Amino acid sequence: SQQGEEDPQALSIQEGENATMNCSYKTSINNLQWYRQNSGRGLVHLILIRSNEREKHSGRLRVTLDTSKKSSSLLITASRAADTASYFCATDPEYGNKLVFGAGTILRVKS
Amino acid sequence: EAGVTQFPSHSVIEKGQTVTLRCDPISGHDNLYWYRRVMGKEIKFLLHFVKESKQDESGMPNNRFLAERTGGTYSTLKVQPAELEDSGVYFCASSQIAGMDETQYFGPGTRLLVL
Known part of the structure; x- marks a missing residue:
């Protein structure tokens, strides 16, 4: 069955830096959605x-989608501690x- | 506009007992979904309602789980009898009808602990 996989599993950066997360999947899709969960x-x-x-x-978020590679990336620019x-x-x-x-x-953003 | 709400937020029960979780979707959303995340695993789909009809219940783990959506508004998910492996976070989500906004909006989840 289809499974999305994120990469990396964990990311620690300093406030102000950019954070990039990747996602790969296996089958054809209608859309891809990104979610955040605070602790x-x-x-x-x-x-x-x-x-x-x-x-x-969307604001500080940039998402790309490459259906030929079945992958997506989420970029958060100018990260803040609240993005943790x-x-x-x-x-x-x-x-x-x-x-x-x-x-x-x-994602852990250190202030 | 109120978001998806779930009740209770937490539930601790003993093995063999029954628990009923409730989800109130965003008003006007015909689609309602149940998902769960057991410890250390991915969030997994359980089932999908369109109004009061079960569209897809392929993710329901076994017949101890019963979901209903009478009248096409709120939904309940009953676990009877609960087992230890049922512990986890149960999420509900809702979305508009097909062809409109496909975003699934999630509730805060119900944290279930079976002892």
Whole structure:
């Protein structure tokens, strides 16, 4: 079955630096969504990119999608301590609506 | 606009007991989903409602889990009898009808601990 995989598993950076997280998946998709989870809290939707889109921006977030490589990346620019969280990619398969999540990347931004 | 809400936020029960989780989706969202994350594993899909109908329940682990969405509004997920391996965080999400915003909006989750 399809599985999203994030890379790296954990990332530690200084405030102000950029953070890049990658996600790979295995089957055709309708869209790919990125979520954030702060410790002990729910999932917060960050951005959705459709299969016919290659890049999308939202504030300090930039997401790219390469369907030929079945991969996506999430870039957070000028990181802040408040960006410390787990980040998940989730793919919405071409047939069906169930999101398939990766294991997540734990981001720590040190102030 | 209120987001997806879930109740309770935490539940601690003993093996063999019954627990019922509730999810209230965003008003007007026809699609409702249940997911769960057991310790150390990925978030996994359980099932998908479109209004009151079960569209896909391929992720339900076994017949100890029963989900309902009477009237197409809120949904309940009952675990009976609960087992130790059912411990985890149960998330609910909702989205608009197909063709509109496909974003799935998640609730805060219910943390279930079976002792």
